[in-house]
Amino acid sequence: MFVPFSVTDFLDRAETVYGERVGVIDEPDQPAASLGELTYAQIGALARRQAAKLDELGLEVGDRVAVVSHNSARLLASFFGVAGSGRVLVPVNFRLRPDEVSYIVEHSGARVLYVDPELDEALAGVTAEHRFVLGDDDDLYASEGVEPRAWEPDESATACINYTSGTTARPKGVQITHRNIWVNAVTFAMHAAVTDRDVYLHTLPMFHANGWGMPFAMTGLGVKQVVLRKVDGAEILRRVRDHGVTVMCAAPAVVAAVLDAAADWDGEIPGRDTVRIICAGAPPPTKTVVRVAEELGWEFIQIYGLTETSPLLTFNRTRAEWDDLSAEDRAARLVRAGAPALGVRLTTDAEGEVLARSNVVLEGYWEQPEESAKALADDWFHTGDGGVIGDDGYLTISDRKKDVIITGGENVSSIEVEDVLFSHPAVAEVAVIGVPSEKWGETIKALVVLAPGESVDEATLIAWCKDKAAGYKAPTSIEFRDELARTATGKLQKFKLREPYWAGQERQVN
Known part of the structure; x- marks a missing residue:
């Protein structure tokens, strides 16, 4: 018997087994009205009403629907209301500039665009055939009781297109199928030993590789999901305390923010011996892993993957053979990318x-x-x-090997940053590289040669970048050089430019 995988499988099971359980606790400080606590039955009803509204708008199977939003219950439901009805969800990074968002909406051919209320004014010039603001629910959802058209699942169909910075200045749209999502979610949940007793905190942006697949995995297992709109270390600790959070995913910068907040926390750190934090983007220093264990009492897990791999490729969790090791030796093993996940x-x-x-x-x-x-x-x-x-x-x-810098969990194309800097009239040559950063894993440094007779300072060039690209893509530092290392044919030798900053490190990424 062959039964095609579909993202609807996860919500179907949640409604059947955990329908009356609170499945999602929306961020209370949404700019639109928070949806508060929603049972899995209510999430299912919301997803079907969204699908029915797309029917009314004339969207066919395979049509694209873009959404630019911070974490929210409405965004989470869209993974099922859009992708679960045979359309293609295009989650867009809310940190991007309007022109960057516009490119993605146009390139994907999205017929519908959902925009977070906080971003509505800034993205006023970004539009599609149908444009809605999240929170204007009479426009987003069909009337209660209206059922959507049935969709015959096709596991090879594209469910989501996730745009990622790569080796070109323009982002590429990664086509993730229902089968990709299904295998990633089930495998991830298995390796992380997720059960229906867990409580998951959405510290990770849901747009980022579909929240690493957690909206699907956690839904299918009936896990209570707590939505966090904006990352703040102290607020993460409060959510752990107030909701009994047991698992979260995070970039190294989030781990650092929680450790910083813990230093000023009054009383026992919440979640001690119960929370596991799953980290990716770039392994943090071993001393950070030791601090997570000693100062928070949380379990640290490292994974490796890419948007193109849904994302899980490897999983690294402490094992019985390491129990007698010192904290430092155990941490040294945990900062490796990990062992291949099942099926990889x-x-x-x-x-x-x-x-x-x-x-x-x-x-x-x-x-x-x-x-x-x-x-x-x-x-x-x-x-x-x-x-x-x-x-x-x-x-x-x-x-x-490719010209990508991963800073704070975000991919940045060094070529794109170089293009922006080249557009400044004072810049004659530029090379953008990643250098180690304890807080961000890597941070962006630009090495600049000025044109003859030109003068410009570091702050001005950084401001220039922030004006022409998303803020997180701007260099955090700029060094002015007389020349840049090149081959005999004139090609930049970035490995030589990076060497001084990575001296003494085992890896050339952090």
Whole structure:
């Protein structure tokens, strides 16, 4: 018997088994009216009303629906109301500038655009055939009792398109299928040992690789999901205390924010011996992992993956064989990317690039067949990361072969930042590199050669970047150079430019 996987499977089970359980606690400080506490039955009803509204608007199976939003119950329900009805959800990074959002909406061909109320004014010029503000619920949802058209699930169909910065200045649309989502969610939940007794905190932006698949995994297992709109270390501790949170996902910067807040926390740290925090983006320093265990009493778990892999490729959780190790030795093992998740095959090519095969690997890049062919050459996904696989099967990421900097969990194309800096009349040459940062994992540094007779200071160039691209893409520091290291043919030698900043480090990523 063959029954196609669908994202609806997760919500169907939640409604059947946990229908009367509170499934989602919306952020109380939403700019639109918070939806408060919603049972899984109510989430299911909301998703069906959204799907029915898309029917009324004339959207067909495969049509794209873009949403630009902070974390919210409405966004979470859209994964099921949009993708679960055979359409394609396009979650957009709310930190992007209006022109960047506009490109994604246009490139994806989205017929419907949902916008967070806080972003409505800034994105006034970004539109689609149908444009709605989240919170204007009479426009978002059909009347109660109106049932959507039935959709016959197709597990090979694209469920979501997630745009990511890559080796080109323009973002690429990663096509994630229902099968990709299903396998990732089930595998992730299995490795993280999730049960219906867990409480999940959405510290991770839901737009980011579909919240790593957690909206699906947690829904299918009936987990209570607490929505956090904006990251704040003290607020994370309060949510853990008030809701009994047991699991969350986070970039290294979030881990750092919680540790900073814990230093000023009055009383016992909430969640001690019950919380596990799953980290990705770049492994933090070993001393940070030790601090998580000693100062918070939380379990630290490291994973590795990409938007293109749904995202889980490896999982690294402390194991029985490590119980007698010192905290430092255990942390040194935990900052590796990890062992392959179930169903993942990893290898490295002659140049050390990490290659992967799995049911979580993307279908392709939306309307970019040449980029798709390169990424999936020889029936392996080419990650663009350099790494080493040990005798025990554990992967360590040692270098980043493609021009991407991961800062605070966000991918930044160094080429894009270079293009922005080149547009300043005083800049003659520029190289953008990632350098180590204890807070962000990596941070962006620009090395600049000025044009003859020109003068400009660091603050001015940083402000120039923030004016022309999303703020998180701007360099945090700029160094002025007389020249940049190049090959005999004039090609920038970025590995030489990066060397001084990574001296003494085992890896060339952080």
